[in-house]
Amino acid sequence: MMSRTILEFLDESVKKYADRPFLYEAKSGSEYTSLTYRQVQEQSKQFAAGLLSLGVQAGDRIALLSEGKNNWVIGELGILHAGAICVPLSVKLESEQDISFRLNHSETRMVLASDQQIAKLRRMKNAFPTVEQYILLDEEDGIEKDELLFDTVIEKGVQALTQNPLFLDERIQGVTPESLANISYTSGTTANPKGIMLTHSNYVFNAEQSVDHIKGIPSHFRTLLILPWDHSFGHTAGIYSFMKCGASIASVAMGKSPIEVLRNVPKSLKAINPxxxxxxxxxxxxxxxxxxxxxxxxxxxxxxxxxxxxxxxxxxxxxxxxxxxxxxxxxxxxxxxxxxxxxxxxxxxxxxxxxxxxxxxxxxxxxxxxxxxxxxxxxxxxxxxxxxxxxxxxxxxxxxxxxxxxxxxxxx
Known part of the structure; x- marks a missing residue:
């Protein structure tokens, strides 16, 4: 089986399933809207171009700390299109010690964070000396000087690609199957967490193995991805396996707190009917x-x-x-x-x-x-x-x- 990058993996799915829904999200209540495969690829490239405009270099580490949502996937795919490495973190991390160890150990330059998570990070920013920028996945008023809205980065990317449609091409071409895609941290229950370095081909190969093992996922299938999206199980068996097959992923309807999100599970089940x-x-x-x-x-x-x-x-x-x-x-x-x-x-x-x-x-x-x-x-x-x-x-x-x-x- 030919080794491929996650970017090539996505491209194959876009060619087959361009106008099929890939991501479902409910920002309020249980009213879900969707993004197609084509839209997700387009937005991830725009985000990547925005990252390049901000000075992101190939191999830079960018952390992702958020509940499951569309911008989680677009953000990670954008990081990968920029030739950077994603460092997904668990939203269950609360202490400065737990978060700072992972960010400092990985030498993270930027952090993508949801509204719930940035509130946690703001009180401990001094503990992350390598972090230069925080990108907020949700709309928010009163952002701090080292913070940017996700949509602002997208706008920077659109502007860069309008001026030069080939702006991103060289960076994408530099990504190989053996390029690092992810640094996935263990829970660290017995010692300091270990940063597991996973390549593009690791993800592509395991997603294909998983899909072949269950003899395929029909493209009309939907899943409600309740598990943490940073967890390797949800990451591969959920996001990338479904992406391979043109199937759809939904996040639990958003809430203002973890408890509210948990309470939204029953109505999300009804709305998505996975x-x-x-x-x-x-x-x-x-x-x-x-x-x-x-x-x-x-x-x-x-x-x-x-x-x-x-x-x-x-x-x-x-x-x-x-x-x-x-x-x-x-x-x-x-x-x-x-x-x-x-x-x-x-x-x-x-x-x-x-x-x-x-x-x-x-x-x-x-x-x-x-x-x-x-x-x-x-x-x-x-x-x-x-x-x-x-x-x-x-x-x-x-x-x-x-x-x-x-x-x-x-x-x-």
């Missing part, structure tokens, strides 16, 4: 809790029926790969009745398009796997390491065993 989602155990457990609470509200009769249906489904499904084998084959007609009476209604109330989850990030309790498999939204567990960009193995609709981490990806 076809598949990435999940971690804590999120899966919360989904189950909400589903069961909804069942209990419908009364004792419905709750009793649901528990009987679950018990039968657990027995019929066994470990997934061997469901309905042997004498259990005769349970299928009754299970079909239960599915029509109750499981189908659960799926309808949760997200009627949902085909499956991909689970990772930590061990997924087998009871959770059995539950979601029973209601008809399987949760296929995988395994990965940040150093592997990150997916190593995963279950899929075509080959799965509940309780396992699945088969290795092709060409692993």
């Amino acid at each position: 076809h598949m989602m990435m999940s971690v155990p804590a999120l899966a457990a919360n989904f189950r809790k909400n589903i069961e609470a909804g069942i209990e509200k419908k009364g004792k009769r419905t709750a009793t029926l649901f528990r009987k249906a679950l018990k039968l489904a657990y027995t019929y499904n066994k470990e997934g790969f061997n469901k309905g084998t042997g004498a259990r084959f005769w349970m299928k007609p009754l299970l079909s009745v239960y599915d029509r009476l109750i499981f189908s209604k659960v799926r309808q109330s949760f997200a009627s398009n949902m085909a499956y989850f991909i689970g990772g990030g930590a061990l997924l309790d087998i009871e959770l796997q059995r539950f979601f498999y029973a209601i008809g939204i399987p949760m296929y567990q995988g395994y990965g390491l940040s150093e592997a960009t990150p997916v190593i193995s995963a279950n899929s609709a075509h080959a799965h065993k509940l309780g396992s981490s699945g088969k290795p990806l092709p060409r692993m």
Whole structure:
């Protein structure tokens, strides 16, 4: 398989899916708007040209500290078009020590930050001696002298490209498959965080492996990317795998605080009605809790029926790969009745398009796997390491065993 850059990867998708929606975002309420593949590429190039106008050099490190949103993707792709290296950081970082270690260790020159995150950074800027500029992803009044709005950088890029349409070309041509794309920091729970250096080809190759492993993602599929976008799982399995296939990514509707964003998840689910989602155990457990609470509200009769249906489904499904084998084959007609009476209604109330989850990030309790498999939204567990960009193995609709981490990806 030919090595390619993320920029070439994007270009291939734009040629195939130019006018298909790539990114969905809701800035207020649950009213989503979308950007097409063509628009995302155009804006990322404009942002890159703006970065060059600000003096960004090939190989410069630019950090990205934000909740998931359109400008997260456009910002990262812009950084890469500028020949720079993205340093994505977790929004869960709170202490000056945690943030300053990563910014100083990576020798970051600029930081892209959301409104929530810049409020955190302003009180500790003196701890980041290498940082020269902060670019705000959201509209904001009263910005400080070392801050610029994202749209201002875009405007600088548009002006530069209008004066010279080839302004960006040489920088793009200097990006190779072995160029660093990302410095991804580990959590640092046992020692100082490690900065994992990942190349363009690392991301492209793992995204293609992941897509091939699940036998493709239809271009009409949408996902609601609830996981942190800086996390290598969401980064590769979400953003780049969907980008390869012309499919669509939605962020959770924006809020003024992390709690408000979390509360927006149910209405975002309804608005986007995703076809598949990435999940971690804590999120899966919360989904189950909400589903069961909804069942209990419908009364004792419905709750009793649901528990009987679950018990039968657990027995019929066994470990997934061997469901309905042997004498259990005769349970299928009754299970079909239960599915029509109750499981189908659960799926309808949760997200009627949902085909499956991909689970990772930590061990997924087998009871959770059995539950979601029973209601008809399987949760296929995988395994990965940040150093592997990150997916190593995963279950899929075509080959799965509940309780396992699945088969290795092709060409692993």
